[in-house]
Amino acid sequence: MSAGNGLHDATRLLHAGAPQLRAGSGPVNVPVVRTSTVRFENTAAHADHHHRRTAGERVASYGRHGLDTHRALEDAVTALEGGHRAFLTPSGLSAITLVLLALLSPGDHALVADGVYAPLRRVDSTLLKRLNITVEYFSPAHDDLASLLRPNTRLLYLESPTSLLYEVLDLPALSKIARERGVTVATDNTWSGGWFYKPLALGANISIQAATKYISGHSDLMQGIVVVDSPALAAKLLSAHEALGLTIGADDAYLALRGLRTLPVRLAQHQRNATEVARFLQQQAQVGRVYYPALPEDPGHALWRRDFSGASGLVSFAFRDATAAEADAFVDALTLFGIGASWGGYESLALAAQPERLREHRQWQGNAPVVRLHVGLEDPGDLVADLARAFAKATPTATAPAPAPAPAAAPFRELSAGAHLL
Numbered sequence: 001m002s003a004g005n006g007l008h009d010a011t012r013l014l015h016a017g018a019p020q021l022r023a024g025s026g027p028v029n030v031p032v033v034r035t036s037t038v039r040f041e042n043t044a045a046h047a048d049h050h051h052r053r054t055a056g057e058r059v060a061s062y063g064r065h066g067l068d069t070h071r072a073l074e075d076a077v078t079a080l081e082g083g084h085r086a087f088l089t090p091s092g093l094s095a096i097t098l099v100l101l102a103l104l105s106p107g108d109h110a111l112v113a114d115g116v117y118a119p120l121r122r123v124d125s126t127l128l129k130r131l132n133i134t135v136e137y138f139s140p141a142h143d144d145l146a147s148l149l150r151p152n153t154r155l156l157y158l159e160s161p162t163s164l165l166y167e168v169l170d171l172p173a174l175s176k177i178a179r180e181r182g183v184t185v186a187t188d189n190t191w192s193g194g195w196f197y198k199p200l201a202l203g204a205n206i207s208i209q210a211a212t213k214y215i216s217g218h219s220d221l222m223q224g225i226v227v228v229d230s231p232a233l234a235a236k237l238l239s240a241h242e243a244l245g246l247t248i249g250a251d252d253a254y255l256a257l258r259g260l261r262t263l264p265v266r267l268a269q270h271q272r273n274a275t276e277v278a279r280f281l282q283q284q285a286q287v288g289r290v291y292y293p294a295l296p297e298d299p300g301h302a303l304w305r306r307d308f309s310g311a312s313g314l315v316s317f318a319f320r321d322a323t324a325a326e327a328d329a330f331v332d333a334l335t336l337f338g339i340g341a342s343w344g345g346y347e348s349l350a351l352a353a354q355p356e357r358l359r360e361h362r363q364w365q366g367n368a369p370v371v372r373l374h375v376g377l378e379d380p381g382d383l384v385a386d387l388a389r390a391f392a393k394a395t396p397t398a399t400a401p402a403p404a405p406a407p408a409a410a411p412f413r414e415l416s417a418g419a420h421l422l
């Protein structure tokens with residue numbers, strides 16, 4: 001799909017935030033501007049910068065507020081998410097905390113989807129409770145959102161697909177209900193890297209990403225990004241961002257910008273590889289269910305087709321009837337999948353889910369252990385062979401019949417680069 005100026009999204013993402021040529025030439029990449037101190041020509045210039053910055057303008061005044069490298073990244077991710085302004089934070093979790101603290105005051109109530117990235121609950125129990133802010137977890141699939149909204153509800157916080165079990169939420173419907181009651185809608189968009197999913201165009205006011213994952217793409221960076229859709233929200237985020245002293249180094253801003261340039265091609269390959277792995281898993285006797293919304297058999301598939309332009313490399317599966325020890329043995333038997341909690345880098349990872357995390361999701365049923373895979377950019381044939389070896393080693397006696405191969409009637413989309421406007 002073409003963007004408004006006739007360029008495709010992938011093209012715009014490659015050039016967003018690129019430096020202007022000066023005196024006829026210049027580098028392709030934005031320079032890394034490392035500094036704490038900014039010098040001013042005179043006191044009037046200093047006062048002028050201070051005044052403009054406190055009024056919300058993005059001018060270079062002090063290292064903590066960011067300089068050229070930060071600006072370039074902010075511009076690129078604002079374009080990626082289709083928003084008004086971006087804020088950079090030292091981790092994905094600090095981006096979540098920033099949004100919660102910027103929008104919630106003592107006495108307020110927030111509704112949070114039960115399948116969101118679990119450490120949000122720690123922000124709730126350690127910070128928000130002390131501030132007399134009430135967080136209520138709800139199941140978007142089972143609960144009636146309208147009846148849960150209270151006069152003091154200020155925030156609806158979502159993540160789609162949810163962490164671990166990848167439940168796709170009906171963001172347009174949920175946002176409509178919240179916004180009609182004046183409730184701000186924020187959503188974690190880390191799963192899509194901001195490329196496959198455009199929550200601001202679907203009704204959310206705020207999109208949050210752990211740039212640690214797909215934007216970085218190389219497992220060498222911790223970073224969070226918040227993109228808001230309006231000047232009013234930008235003003236709220238700005239004052240909390242400054243009060244908390246959140247900042248990132250220019251080198252990290254540069255790394256995120258570099259990652260952004262290859263985001264679409266990396267995600268396209270993650271999707272291809274993850275699809276192959278998900279199909280393989282569906283056919284294993286030991287597997288009870290595969291969680292990957294791009295599969296036509298996934299309950300979230302119709303919503304995913306409607307709202308997303310592709311799927312990431314995250315695939316979870318539940319064993320049919322293995323023990324927790326067998327699930328651990330399976331993970332230990334893998335050789336190409338590292339054992340690690342993060343994801344979004346080029347490499348494949350595996351981790352058995354903690355049962356207490358699964359129980360937080362109301363849609364979770366059953367007792368069988370779940371393994372989360374991040375399918376990386378290795379050759380998918382090697383990944384499938386590794387998984388097959390691990391199944392054979394960890395659960396050699398599994399005899400249940402393999403489920404029928406998935407129907408080909410509703411094939412999911414291959415990524416078409418630039419399926420959404422930047």
Ligand SMILES: Cc1ncc(COP(=O)(O)O)c(C=O)c1O
Pocket residue numbers: 091092093094117159163188190191209210211212222223224341342343
């Ligand atoms: C969906 C999601 N959001 C946010 C985060 C937090 O990111 P970070 O580890 O950079 O704090 C993670 C980390 O795993 C995540 O999976």
